Amino acid sequence: MVKEIERAGLPVVHMCTVVPISLTVGANRIVPTIAIPHPLGNPSLDMDEEKSLRRNLVEKALKALETEVDGQKVFE
């Protein structure tokens, strides 16, 4: 899906835990996430901490969208 969205002309950032899969599939902007069942969360944190963790990741994703890339890039 990531590739078809990109092909259609929209910049897209892929937020996922298994980065090698994303690289194989062919995403260009990649933000690694926490875990497969909760990529944008961590149930062991309390709600506020968890939300700020999520916000951090989303801000990283927005930054990735604002960054020119030439080929694949993982935004650690």
Added chain:
Amino acid sequence: MSKIRIVHYINQFFAGIGGEEKADYKPEIREGIVGPGMEFNKKFGDEAEIVATIICGDSYFNENLDEAKAKVIDMVKEYNPDLFIAGPAFNAGRYGVACGTIANAVKEELNIPVLTGMYEENPGADMFKKDVYIMETKNSAAGMRKAIKTMAPFAIKLAKGEEIGGPKEEGYMARGIRKNYFADKRGSARAVDMLINKLNKKKFETEFPMPNFDRVDPNPAIKDITKSKIALVTSGGIVPKGNPDHIESSSASKYGKYDIQGFNDLTSETHETAHGGYDPVYANEDADRVLPVDVLRDLEKEGKIGELHRYFYTTTGNGTAVASSKAFAEEFAKELIADGVEAVILTST
């Protein structure tokens, strides 16, 4: 020499029992041939024969995998065959998955050669082409005669333990196995031949095909994200509670488009995941853990993004065919553009 004994596996449709409404048909074994077995037996001539046919509904097989597998294996065992054939399944997804699954299981458990056939985009093909021989067929049963014409002689070869040629020559799907052989010409001579053909714009065939990566170049970055409309897409299966469109937990045949206007936070009361294959507890507790609507709403209010698009798009990425996901995204990407979306965040589990 006595005839090679073959047990054949087919679904409810090819057995003439019924279509989708009979897909829950339980495994049954019948002596001799049923349906496409007739054409197989014709092609086998005196060398082989189908001694029994197992019929099983596609839904039954896929929904009761362990039970169906065990039952079918027992049935096969009873007839003590030299070879097992499943299908061909063409582009019928569940049938293809069933054929691949049962062929692989028979090979593993009964240690006899197995063969199936299907269309290259059948999800069963990618799942099992490395484990069992899958003959490439057309995408519909109109290709039956042609499929059997290649499957039958190949089946006999397999049963006799004869040497199997490369995938192209025999018609099966490449299994990713490299086999050493003695070529007539040495490597340098073959390489020069290829080069000459290439220079003369003649056909040549590489001995080292590169995997098809199909890369897409990245689009230019967003100039000012604070003015951009951002959309959320996920393969993590987040859906409104109750999964109103019944998106499948695996091998999704569709995607959903859902309105999040007015939602500042996804909760266990409003949203859940339809995805199989990962522990859904965390996503069901708080779907923001997969689809970060809460955070994007905050960012929207703070003016850090222009706007969160009113709809999100979702499917389950579990076993879903590449061809399907491609088609989904092709379709909704057009809508996103038409709706003025400028960038997409896609989350995966």
